[in-house]
Amino acid sequence: MPLDRGNDTALPVIAQFEIRRRAYLSATGELTTPLPPFAVAPTALIPLYRAMTLLRTLDAKAVALQRTGRLGTYGVALGQEAVVIGTASAMEDRDVLFPTYRENGALLWRGVPVETILAYWSGDERGSAVTGHREDFPICITIGSQASHAAGVAYAFKLRQQARVALCCMGDGATSKGDIYEAMNMAALHKLPVVFLIDNNQWAISVPLKRQTATATLAQKAIASGMPGEQVDGNDIIAVHAGISDAIARARAGDGPTLIEAVTYRLGDHTTADDARRYRSDDDVKAHWQQEPIARLKRYLVAQGAWTKADEEALIATCQRQIDEGVERYFALPARPPASMFDHLYEQLPPSLQRQKDELERGLANG
Amino acid sequence: MPLDRGNDTALPVIAQFEIRRRAYLSATGELTTPLPPFAVAPTALIPLYRAMTLLRTLDAKAVALQRTGRLGTYGVALGQEAVVIGTASAMEDRDVLFPTYRENGALLWRGVPVETILAYWSGDERGSAVTGHREDFPICITIGSQASHAAGVAYAFKLRQQARVALCCMGDGATSKGDIYEAMNMAALHKLPVVFLIDNNQWAISVPLKRQTATATLAQKAIASGMPGEQVDGNDIIAVHAGISDAIARARAGDGPTLIEAVTYRLGDHTTADDARRYRSDDDVKAHWQQEPIARLKRYLVAQGAWTKADEEALIATCQRQIDEGVERYFALPARPPASMFDHLYEQLPPSLQRQKDELERGLANG
Amino acid sequence: MAELTLVEAVNLALARAMTDDPNVVVLGEDVGVNGGVFRATVGLQDRFGPGRVIDTPLAEALIGGMCVGMAAQGLKPVGEIQFMGFMYPCIDHLVNHASRLRTRTQGRITCPMVLRMPTGAGIRAPEHHSDSTEAMLAHIPGLRVVIPSSPARAYGLLLAAIRDPDPVVFLEPTRLYRSIKEDVTDDGQALPLDTAFILRQGRDVTLITWGAAVRETLAAADDLAKDGLTADVIDLATLKPYDEDAILASVRKTGRCVIVHEAARTGGFGAEIAACIAERGLMSLLAPIERVTGYDTVVPLPKLEQHYIPSTDRITSAARRACTYG
Amino acid sequence: MAELTLVEAVNLALARAMTDDPNVVVLGEDVGVNGGVFRATVGLQDRFGPGRVIDTPLAEALIGGMCVGMAAQGLKPVGEIQFMGFMYPCIDHLVNHASRLRTRTQGRITCPMVLRMPTGAGIRAPEHHSDSTEAMLAHIPGLRVVIPSSPARAYGLLLAAIRDPDPVVFLEPTRLYRSIKEDVTDDGQALPLDTAFILRQGRDVTLITWGAAVRETLAAADDLAKDGLTADVIDLATLKPYDEDAILASVRKTGRCVIVHEAARTGGFGAEIAACIAERGLMSLLAPIERVTGYDTVVPLPKLEQHYIPSTDRITSAARRACTYG
């Protein structure tokens, strides 16, 4: 464990910092550390296992739809399911999620219907008019910009003395954006109830982490803002859930923000618009399949006698049905009239815009 | 010295960091630590003492000119002279300086004439057309934006294998801008020859450091980029010069960037447009006068028998004359023709712009 | 009723809005203890506390982004950017988020925020303190851009901006902050947005302008009156969405039009007004449209800024050209 | 000579510029090993090394700011922003630094940088991937804004932009990246900046446009020809500074003008062109100017984007209105 001594070991030390790591399940599903209370009963982990499986089923289906021209660009969370579900499952309903395009599984967990998620990725604004948690932010595409939004939402919670938490998701690449740092500095300064999660899948499209930053960890970026930072094994859903839960508890108690780095690996392409073979070898990827979170948890559950082959077959069937039904509802979604692009621009459409709307409708009428 | 243990002391530590502090001269001018080689001979410090005194003389004169309507807004470096001169004096001619509005003294040291500096603060573009170090950047007004410029200049040095260094000055408030963090991350990643100096005068206009950030030090912001960070006593010019010199040496040798936090105090108003009594008490300020860098070095030099009352009187007279002569040349500067605003917009003025220039000149002719 | 400067009227409107609505919060650099570098927020932190009047760290993108988050939660954030030249890091939040949140979520999440910023040259300020790039903002769908030209209009329009359910950029001409006084009644009455103010009624020429340039434009109208030429003087006040009908009605009456703004000419908002007339009022034009604007140069530093800002003389002679044409 | 797509022509021009001038460096997200998300920089890192073809961290403001610093040192940086919708954090560097460095230092330090970015809708991309906010950039004094509409013009204009001694934003219409092929000779010949291309010569109407909309505008000219109406089709190519003479000469000839762009109408660059005509070509106008543009809405997501992008039909009927007017 390297100790960055700064530049002159003769000088007196005026501040010291440490980054710690949380992990419970080994790649092969053995316990390496005593479990946190919530995870002691294996059955408590089954809903998480189900949700990870459902996400992987959705991802596979979405890619199939995209390949056959029935969906737009889509990014799978293959291999990252523990980060996505471990995080969402640590939140309460009243908390506010700031998802990126990797968090489709978190939307599912928080009650967004499959057809709504698919509508979004098909290029339909109704995909962000979610019925689930109405205060959750829409998926953030512009990397990093969500961090200050989360700080603003958390500020509102604090001002109104609501015991609510903003959970801001970002990738490893996002940590290079100044936005993140500005928001973390503000959040730490005002002890805002926000948790920053770095879903470190070690790639930003084609850029590997070692060409994104020189730091030994991403968790240490918290030190620049004065908030605690922690690394968790992002392929161990128990570690993710526990790390996020503790951070949320601190935020809710008024003890301020935390940065959690969850280390995982992007087993899939960046999105369906990407071909990862251009910039990384299949062998690297294969090696990381040994670490993936679903098989890991399954091994543990089976070893604990909490999961059987029959359970697995039933689960796969259920997930398949759930997704297929969602896809049917997605296909059945009526088209939006073109002029609806004006409908939610302002609370009331100004006259000049009304003229443009009429212009569009006239044009459609005339063929 | 507080140890930020992160959030769960039961977890294994995977990374540790330290921030160290450099200081030699106490507030009363006694040595607290053996001196670095360059400072062992007291006479070697006299040019620094002279430069700090010249800067204070310029500042006083500039404020007088502003108060009498003969200069625009001006910001003094009162109490910060050791940071400004200690930094400039550690640079070589071939290095490139990124000054802010606080670095007038660094411009002086690097050969910019008094009249040019005054021209700038009078609102005359010729004030940045400096004759001294032609590659130094103009004074940066938009806080933080200079950091990525410095990274770009340093990248050019590295690409061309030039043993040159970019020195990027910023204030404590500037550390809240994401720009700084983005540039530091890039600089550390590519081991660029750049030194980031934080002139921590503990105020950003009316905002004290404790309401700017929650961190115990500003030097620790380096940890987010993986570069070394060090704090120096910014009222001790020996510490500033030594810290910057070591950082420049490392950068020149190809060992990458460093962040230096120089802790000082803004004894004056933010600028002539500010009245600090609105937001801080005279007593706070008085207390910090005990720390100020010029008296401190003088006490040391006198104690060493390297400086006499006669030397002091001669120096004050010289500085006064030097500044007064510069002011005369500043007053003698011929006015610029209004149409000169078009002269350096593009290398060649496009036809449509030429039409506008003619329009301006016609207007002047007609009245 | 009191004689107030424009910056005092801004302060009065902020205090009124914060009194009327506990959701209104003010945030920015130096807005608290110091009351803002122009004193626009003076006294607010004492009255409403540091929770609602927030000295932020020095980070404009943060201010813009926090406003989005606060507004999404139903607060009414009024962010202050210290000078327009420091606003650019906020544009990402204005274009990609504030102006789109309602559309993106089909009305689920809205963004009732106000971003205040001083604009324009003429106060002998240092580099980057004299920008008037309102046209960049007025191009953004979903945004409102408002700029007052008098203390009373500053009071009424700022109240309207704060009460508006959608994001508003509120530009405050530094040149007018203290140079004019006007009676302002603190009656909580908002003025209408999206509506131009007809400051003078005339027959011969239409002068269209906004912000600080209103002052020189009115002076030009006075000069023209000496020659017996009467002008409609239109203060656009809201640039996005703007009052096309007021412009077209006046041009239909006068047939001659001079557009005045301090911003650089090319791509300035005056172009949009000229385009509107060329599309919908062309046949009533008796003379070419004239634009009297800043030049397409970097705004000069104080020594030359007065040669950049459209002068009364430049406006008057353009209007004379328009009136004598053909 | 080879049949190339527009993105291949961009790649060819970059390779040529890097071969001819060791000061040319390319930087951006994924431009190295991956060759750019649109493959515009494919092969360059292999040929010129990672020192000159730099995968930057994910930070647009950094890319813009590093270009300023590199250019100040005499390098010729060509930065890539992955999509125009991610460009906004660079605006601070474009407005306050790149465009002002020469003026601020009175010629001591210059900024010969190019910032490339894909622009426009029509490729079924996700949110924020379809912006065409060129008008915001074309308002900035000291900047050049260039947008090609064919592979050959992309090659020649990009070479010109890289060789230009001042900062240039180079916009690449994603809709055209692969949809058209054209013979491009790698002869290192630059095309002139600040100069419009007259793509068609006609008598009856002037169609002025740029970028992707050139395609639909040419199709509209074909439709009009079927009715015996001939059009001047002007590809503006450089928006800042733009070719006023070409516009005025054509309008003087035809007396009728339709301006076409994909960007939102209000404050779009079409307004500037209309204003130029209303100021300097008014009396030759026989019909109101028409603007056929995107609407003042958020660019819709893919399901509706084709209703936002100006269609050939919309252009044709606007031109017919202009030609039959009066």
Ligand SMILES: Cc1ncc(C[n+]2csc(CCOP(=O)(O)OP(=O)(O)O)c2C)c(N)n1
């Ligand atoms: C501001 C911005 N710049 C660039 C992009 C294009 N882009 C989309 S995803 C991506 C990589 C993000 O990497 P990371 O943050 O690690 O998230 P991941 O995709 O790995 O989950 C980039 C560069 C963007 N969406 N937003």
Ligand SMILES: Cc1ncc(C[n+]2csc(CCOP(=O)(O)OP(=O)(O)O)c2C)c(N)n1
């Ligand atoms: C981007 C930007 N925002 C705001 C300002 C206005 N402003 C000028 S100086 C200053 C405070 C700077 O504080 P600090 O960085 O500590 O430098 P100091 O003035 O103390 O030397 C502010 C907010 C600015 N110049 N640039």
Ligand SMILES: [Mg+2]
């Ligand atoms: Mg990643």
Ligand SMILES: [Mg+2]
């Ligand atoms: Mg300071």
